[in-house]
Amino acid sequence: MRRLLPLPAEDVDPYDAARPAGDGPLLRINFVVSADGLAADEDGRSGGLGGPGDHDLFRALRAHADGILVGAGTARTEGYGPHRLRADLAARRAADGRDRPAAIVLVTRSLALDLTSEVFTAAVTPTVVVTCAATPAAARAAAARAGVLVVAGEDQVDLPLAVRLLREDHGLAHLLCEGGPRLVQSVLGAGLADELCLTVAPLVLGAEGPRFVGRLPGRVPLDLASVHDQGGELFLRYRIPAARG
Ligand SMILES: NC(=O)c1ccc[n+]([C@@H]2O[C@H](COP(=O)([O-])OP(=O)(O)OC[C@H]3O[C@@H](n4cnc5c(N)ncnc54)[C@H](OP(=O)(O)O)[C@@H]3O)[C@@H](O)[C@H]2O)c1
Structure with missing residues (x-):
């Protein structure tokens, strides 16, 4: 990978290119x-x-x-699995003080999730489900058994509250939002x-x-x-x- 700005350089390592500027919440x-x-391409992915x-x-x-935030639509379309680290990246992550893979954090209003899928059953770091209080109690209880449940908001997911709870109660200071478009719209908005x-x-x-x-x-x-x-x-x-x- 080549860096064009701010200072040109050849053979830049992607992990170095992706390094955050500081250690704080991000x-x-x-x-x-x-x-x-x-x-998305012609196949919708x-x-x-x-x-x-x-x-x-x-x-x-x-x-x-620390956490990978994804909308349930993308998780369903793209068949999301748990975060799996390549050995070289796991070593670099460990050297930076992170000993487990990032948690996948699924944002959903409907709780229409396949709780038997690998994103739940094969996760080293438990998958987090962020939803709101208006969802059926039985569906919330099932999600809490499959992973970690975060309830933020009454009728809709309150994203600012969700981000605060993910950081304060679950230690997920650095969040990476991988979309999709509707979740990005809410996050940017x-x-x-x-x-x-x-x-x-x-x-x-x-x-x-x-x-x-x-x-x-x-x-x-x-x-x-x-x-x-x-x-x-x-x-x-x-x-x-x-x-x-
Ligand atoms: N180019 C890229 O980098 C990229 C990245 C990701 C996805 N994509 C593509 O985008 C498409 C999917 O788009 P999408 O807009 O459906 O994806 P999305 O934002 O991942 O999913 C929308 C769904 O996520 C949940 N959700 C999102 N924002 C929410 C919020 N603020 N509050 C509560 N729930 C929220 C809802 O799930 P419930 O229905 O369960 O309530 C909603 O129906 C796919 O084609 C995918 O391949 C592209």
């Missing part, structure tokens, strides 16, 4: 789009948009995180994101489909922090100065 969004802004560089960065961003890591794939899809984000309460100004590339993929890292998280 909420990062990681997202890949085609050059025309689409969030995001994996086909990113190449080897994006996959390396995806793994490196995960290796720095609530001013919770400190950083946006956006991969632009060298591809115009020219199709209909989910886009990066829909309507927000207002503009979100971004500060460009770094630019890397590999094989034509552009990795843009922005700080979000207006974050209120």
Whole structure:
């Protein structure tokens, strides 16, 4: 991976490129789009948009995180499993003081989750389910048996409260939000994101489909922090100065 900004460098290690600026709480969004802004390929999945560089960065961003926040829609479409670390990344993560994989954190209003899937049954670090109090008590109890339950909000998931509970009660200070578009919309709309890591794939899809984000309460100004590339993929890292998280 090559760094173009702030200082050009060849052969940059993705784990180093993904290293946060400080040790404090952080909420990062990681997202890949085609050059025309689409969030999924013709098969309705995001994996086909990113190449080897994006996959390396995806793994490196995960290796720095305490929790991986994902919308239930994406977990269902993409068949999410637990966080599994490659040996080299596990060693680097351990050297940075994180001895277990990150927790997958599923955000859902409906609790329509497959509790027998590997994201629950094969997780070394228990998977967290974030939902609201309006869900049926029996479904909440089942989710609590399968993983860790966080109830935030009454009729809707209160994301600012959820992020606070994940940090204060569950030790998940550094959260990586992997989408999808509806969750990103809520996270950005609530001013919770400190950083946006956006991969632009060298591809115009020219199709209909989910886009990066829909309507927000207002503009979100971004500060460009770094630019890397590999094989034509552009990795843009922005700080979000207006974050209120
Ligand atoms: N390009 C990328 O980087 C990327 C990343 C991720 C996903 N994707 C693509 O995006 C598509 C999926 O889009 P999507 O918008 O359906 O994904 P999503 O945001 O992951 O899922 C939407 C669902 O997640 C839950 N959810 C999201 N935000 C919530 C909130 N604020 N409060 C409560 N629940 C919330 C709800 O689940 P319930 O229905 O269970 O209530 C909602 O129906 C797929 O094609 C996927 O491949 C692309």
